[in-house]
Amino acid sequence: MALIPSEQNLFVVDLHYVVSIDEIESALDAHVEFLEDNFASGRFIASGPKIPRTGGVIIAMAPSRIELEAILESDPFKQNGLADYSITEFRASMRAKQLNS
Secondary structure, three states: OOOOOOEEEEEEEEEEEOOHHHHHHHHHHHHHHHHHHHHHHHEEEEEEEEOOOOOOEEEEEOOHHHHHHHOOOHHHHHHHOEEEEEEEEHHHHOHHHHHHH
């Protein structure tokens, strides 16, 4: 089975912090728990902070944008108004060999 099933859409979620880094740091543990839960469920493929640290990026997999948006509503950064979110949806028509096995 492919690591990214062909029927799944991929998403680039671009987070932009709208508060001080100190406020981000105080909510980071809860955000990391949110990320870990979604990695465990197979929804998230990769994530990490931007360089410079003005936000973060999540690569996600979901059947639809609506479902992904519902998932993101439980992110503590979103719940507490700490970051703005931009979502780009795409279909992976080409993949690295290791993603197909």
